[in-house]
Amino acid sequence: MHIPRLLINFKAYMESSGDRAVEISKSAERIWREMGVLIGVSPNIVDLRLISSSVEIPVFAQHVDPIPAGAYTGHVPPILVKEAGARGSLLNHSEKQIPLRHIAESINMMRDLNLISIVCSPTPSESAAVAALLPDAIAVEPPELIGSGIPVSKAKPEVILNSLRSVKAINSAIPLLCGAGISSGDDVKAALELGSYGVLVASAVTKSPDPQRKIRELAEPIASFTRA
Numbered sequence: 001m002h003i004p005r006l007l008i009n010f011k012a013y014m015e016s017s018g019d020r021a022v023e024i025s026k027s028a029e030r031i032w033r034e035m036g037v038l039i040g041v042s043p044n045i046v047d048l049r050l051i052s053s054s055v056e057i058p059v060f061a062q063h064v065d066p067i068p069a070g071a072y073t074g075h076v077p078p079i080l081v082k083e084a085g086a087r088g089s090l091l092n093h094s095e096k097q098i099p100l101r102h103i104a105e106s107i108n109m110m111r112d113l114n115l116i117s118i119v120c121s122p123t124p125s126e127s128a129a130v131a132a133l134l135p136d137a138i139a140v141e142p143p144e145l146i147g148s149g150i151p152v153s154k155a156k157p158e159v160i161l162n163s164l165r166s167v168k169a170i171n172s173a174i175p176l177l178c179g180a181g182i183s184s185g186d187d188v189k190a191a192l193e194l195g196s197y198g199v200l201v202a203s204a205v206t207k208s209p210d211p212q213r214k215i216r217e218l219a220e221p222i223a224s225f226t227r228a
């Protein structure tokens with residue numbers, strides 16, 4: 001199972017849509033080849049096929065709905081995400097929260113399609129609830145730090161430690177990523193030292209004047225950590 005250690009969420013930023021989404025994705029691919037760090041990108045749904053046909057690194061949708069293909073206006077069936085070349089999807093991001101039963105149904109539908117499920121959770125207790133649904137990975141992200149530039153790995157390390165503890169108590173095989181405010185290589189290093197498998201980032205890359213340079217900075221501690 002190839003869970004990225006650095007997953008870049010393009011959200012719905014203009015700076016990471018269309019041709020700019022392709023450029024950032026190609027930068028991520030270049031750094032993956034250069035450093036051997038598995039980097040994934042999560043473009044807006046409007047760019048999913050464009051990005052998955054432009055790079056070899058794993059591409060993730062930002063959301064799926066637990067439905068088959070069919071008469072579902074405005075919804076995102078897992079099968080169509082698969083057809084568009086995605087390797088998986090985020091679920092339950094704090095900016096796109098869904099009920100627990102939808103998370104469970106989506107994880108099961110994604111598993112049947114060999115799509116990787118990375119489920120976001122805002123707190124350690126919700127991380128435990130999500131772990132019981134057996135996703136492929138969990139990403140804990142305190143909503144109040146998202147987009148703040150204040151890194152969860154330094155401002156709220158207990159959220160990572162308590163999530164690790166609560167997820168391990170349910171299933172120690174589920175990797176835990178963390179995100180929210182992660183903006184520097186040092187923030188990534190702190191997250192890894194706390195026990196995170198990897199990180200989820202958005203604005204540090206999408207809003208950077210030099211996304212490639214920022215991706216390299218964020219990937220460096222992962223490269224050294226995974227080499228050690």
Ligand SMILES: O=C(CO)COP(=O)(O)O
Pocket residue numbers: 009093141145146147148149179180181182200201202203204
């Ligand atoms: O929501 C996030 C990643 O999914 C985190 O956002 P920022 O990296 O902009 O804080």
